[in-house]
Amino acid sequence: MGAKMVEALKVALAGLGTVGAGVVKLLDENRELIERRAGRPIEIVAVSARDRSRDRGVDLARFAWEDDPAALAARNDVDCIAELIGGSDGMALALARDTLSAGKSFVTANKAMIAHHGLALAEAAEKAQVALKYEAAVAGGIPVIKGLREGAAANEITCVYGILNGTCNYILTEMEAKGSDFDAVLAEAQRLGYAEADPTFDIDGIDAAHKLAILASLAFGTRLDFDAVATTGVRLVTAEDIAEARALDFRVRLVGIAEANASGLFQRVHPCLVPRSHPLAHVAGSLNAVVAEGNFVGRLFFEGAGAGEGPTASAVVADLIDVARGEYGPAFAMPFDRLSESGPIDTGDRRGRAYLRFSVHDRPGVLAEITAAMRDANVSIESMIQRGGAEPSEDSDDVVSLIMVTHEGPERCVADALERLKGAQSLAGEPMWMHILDL
Amino acid sequence: MGAKMVEALKVALAGLGTVGAGVVKLLDENRELIERRAGRPIEIVAVSARDRSRDRGVDLARFAWEDDPAALAARNDVDCIAELIGGSDGMALALARDTLSAGKSFVTANKAMIAHHGLALAEAAEKAQVALKYEAAVAGGIPVIKGLREGAAANEITCVYGILNGTCNYILTEMEAKGSDFDAVLAEAQRLGYAEADPTFDIDGIDAAHKLAILASLAFGTRLDFDAVATTGVRLVTAEDIAEARALDFRVRLVGIAEANASGLFQRVHPCLVPRSHPLAHVAGSLNAVVAEGNFVGRLFFEGAGAGEGPTASAVVADLIDVARGEYGPAFAMPFDRLSESGPIDTGDRRGRAYLRFSVHDRPGVLAEITAAMRDANVSIESMIQRGGAEPSEDSDDVVSLIMVTHEGPERCVADALERLKGAQSLAGEPMWMHILDL
Numbered sequence: 040m041g042a043k044m045v046e047a048l049k050v051a052l053a054g055l056g057t058v059g060a061g062v063v064k065l066l067d068e069n070r071e072l073i074e075r076r077a078g079r080p081i082e083i084v085a086v087s088a089r090d091r092s093r094d095r096g097v098d099l100a101r102f103a104w105e106d107d108p109a110a111l112a113a114r115n116d117v118d119c120i121a122e123l124i125g126g127s128d129g130m131a132l133a134l135a136r137d138t139l140s141a142g143k144s145f146v147t148a149n150k151a152m153i154a155h156h157g158l159a160l161a162e163a164a165e166k167a168q169v170a171l172k173y174e175a176a177v178a179g180g181i182p183v184i185k186g187l188r189e190g191a192a193a194n195e196i197t198c199v200y201g202i203l204n205g206t207c208n209y210i211l212t213e214m215e216a217k218g219s220d221f222d223a224v225l226a227e228a229q230r231l232g233y234a235e236a237d238p239t240f241d242i243d244g245i246d247a248a249h250k251l252a253i254l255a256s257l258a259f260g261t262r263l264d265f266d267a268v269a270t271t272g273v274r275l276v277t278a279e280d281i282a283e284a285r286a287l288d289f290r291v292r293l294v295g296i297a298e299a300n301a302s303g304l305f306q307r308v309h310p311c312l313v314p315r316s317h318p319l320a321h322v323a324g325s326l327n328a329v330v331a332e333g334n335f336v337g338r339l340f341f342e343g344a345g346a347g348e349g350p351t352a353s354a355v356v357a358d359l360i361d362v363a364r365g366e367y368g369p370a371f372a373m374p375f376d377r378l379s380e381s382g383p384i385d386t387g388d389r390r391g392r393a394y395l396r397f398s399v400h401d402r403p404g405v406l407a408e409i410t411a412a413m414r415d416a417n418v419s420i421e422s423m424i425q426r427g428g429a430e431p432s433e434d435s436d437d438v439v440s441l442i443m444v445t446h447e448g449p450e451r452c453v454a455d456a457l458e459r460l461k462g463a464q465s466l467a468g469e470p471m472w473m474h475i476l477d478l
Numbered sequence: 479m480g481a482k483m484v485e486a487l488k489v490a491l492a493g494l495g496t497v498g499a500g501v502v503k504l505l506d507e508n509r510e511l512i513e514r515r516a517g518r519p520i521e522i523v524a525v526s527a528r529d530r531s532r533d534r535g536v537d538l539a540r541f542a543w544e545d546d547p548a549a550l551a552a553r554n555d556v557d558c559i560a561e562l563i564g565g566s567d568g569m570a571l572a573l574a575r576d577t578l579s580a581g582k583s584f585v586t587a588n589k590a591m592i593a594h595h596g597l598a599l600a601e602a603a604e605k606a607q608v609a610l611k612y613e614a615a616v617a618g619g620i621p622v623i624k625g626l627r628e629g630a631a632a633n634e635i636t637c638v639y640g641i642l643n644g645t646c647n648y649i650l651t652e653m654e655a656k657g658s659d660f661d662a663v664l665a666e667a668q669r670l671g672y673a674e675a676d677p678t679f680d681i682d683g684i685d686a687a688h689k690l691a692i693l694a695s696l697a698f699g700t701r702l703d704f705d706a707v708a709t710t711g712v713r714l715v716t717a718e719d720i721a722e723a724r725a726l727d728f729r730v731r732l733v734g735i736a737e738a739n740a741s742g743l744f745q746r747v748h749p750c751l752v753p754r755s756h757p758l759a760h761v762a763g764s765l766n767a768v769v770a771e772g773n774f775v776g777r778l779f780f781e782g783a784g785a786g787e788g789p790t791a792s793a794v795v796a797d798l799i800d801v802a803r804g805e806y807g808p809a810f811a812m813p814f815d816r817l818s819e820s821g822p823i824d825t826g827d828r829r830g831r832a833y834l835r836f837s838v839h840d841r842p843g844v845l846a847e848i849t850a851a852m853r854d855a856n857v858s859i860e861s862m863i864q865r866g867g868a869e870p871s872e873d874s875d876d877v878v879s880l881i882m883v884t885h886e887g888p889e890r891c892v893a894d895a896l897e898r899l900k901g902a903q904s905l906a907g908e909p910m911w912m913h914i915l916d917l
Contacts, residue, residue: 182629190621193795336792353775356632
């Protein structure tokens, strides 16, 4: 207590993009409240960014400026660095290493860096007895890292899954609302600033995979294994898929899901059909949501803004408040050397229902060829719809869709059926396979 | 590190009902995992309950037994007490005081005691520099205390609200699903064990009010003020109300809501009409959910099991893990002497829409009498439905319902209209007033 308690936590900000500027605004606007909650003031003392002259809508003149972010770690007047540069390696990673080895705490919103290097950084933080915190790296403003690390800490978590990318969820929600195709909605999202000029990380599921790998490690006490996340994005989802899913009482969502059991770790990001009775089906627009199933608590559901200036700044500053309160703790809920090694499971053993869309030539015999492959692969069909194609003919060039929902069965059987159909004359394109979320 | 880190946290349990037995089971079943996460073992060393001989499905012989819970606080081999006795005063409160003044940490699931005495206990805990934790007291297994206290700590919270009583939500959900009346569903809930033999605390909203007062203090940094919660339960909600709400695209929910602004603190527990587009409308059965609106994070939504052995034990043990990790912090997010005094606001100033049901005699002139009162009180009517009563007659003894939804306006106008109608000949019973949640 006494003198030590009222000394400010002195913070340096690396990166002054949207989130960095948001952190400055938040610390200004909620200053008095944060001091009451943190037990002491939180003060920015130094900043670093690429362009000193750009107007960010905040007064930066009161902070020391460093052109090189690496210089922040060396400053004696800094207790903690908040890294908002981004990128899995390069400047951000160098700064993380320098900060921790200088014995300062490190707060970051950088999911790519944590997904790739989180374990090594956790080790460095433990050795230096400082904090490594990354609430903003997963699901933006939702305190899901804290929820798993602390709130659900008494539970064996059997499964963690959710909607981890707001751009994809925005696109899927718009596609459903407007009946539009993917490309049109993506272009509109880019125009509105909801999608990046290069949207690859978002729409190919890589951003969601980064977050899922982090959640899995935290939930299961396993070593981070980003490379083992099976990742498929939303590029191939069509307006037709969404309409068919809807007719079957589902919504299409990009779901990241991780499960741990005796045979290993399962991590997958994939478009899924979510029943409308499931809370994830009601997560609309750019919101994110995470579900965790614990062996005592049952299902926990967290929802909120997954990105943006305010929500992300909220998560970064929550971490700074934890650091100010002296609540460091191990980054992945337990010391890094107690995280277990868990190999990926054979997904072929997973049981589930599948949604399949085949683009087929509108000719006689097509259905027989496809259903024969299903039979030979032991896939049992629950329902089937063939759109268009009232009068197929031998020389038709029309392409129509055949939609199937399978009964529950091992995924390897569906994979086998699709393998058998490779190069089949009936098919006019790659089949679409979405998993049905039956949780 | 070293020796200090591996010493167990030694816990005494006071109360071995459903939750107490659940805590024993959880600490047994998840022992190894909890040790990895907490950084040291958590061990029960002593227990106390009313009846030593009752079979609780757990082995208690390995723990020291105290007939008097007060004796637990005096034991030298105890670091922390988990109180699961219940009741706002009496044994539980005496134990809380003894524990804190003995310099031990105190974990509780006791919402009534925290709502009434939380501030004094927080002061005692701060003086003794020990932890006072009560995650299980609000919304069972959902880590909402942590979510507000830490996860949303960077935000000025403008509003916190939610479904805080699983019994009421179960009853309302069943009434909607089956079209049954309140009494029938309550009796069934009692038979199934979802409602207590004496259900007063639950169905009259007192339990929800305890939880709301706690959430409000934590969210706004105001001193706990349970007595200022305006509380109405669900006894008077009819199957007809639920059907009419449904026809208007709402669901009836018992909502606890708190707001803070310059003019004071608003705290209310009341049956509300929740639009089906709002996440609270999808909270079904005995689930609980809490929404917090922060000035940077926006809307956060937490949902999960609000009661029961496993979920409540999960929250109690999460608190024990925090204590084991040395994360004490002030109980209401900031030192008790920094919590502000905030008087209740005049609810008459609140603007909103109202749902009104009048039980009226099926006679001519009834509608004129009621609408005149509305006009005189400046209440503007958005919609009105009169059920039955095709041919009203002067001497009819039939009672029919008149349902109104008002336009948005100050609550004092609705109160004024109802005041004007007191003793009106048209009315065959007390009018029903529910607020419409437009958040």
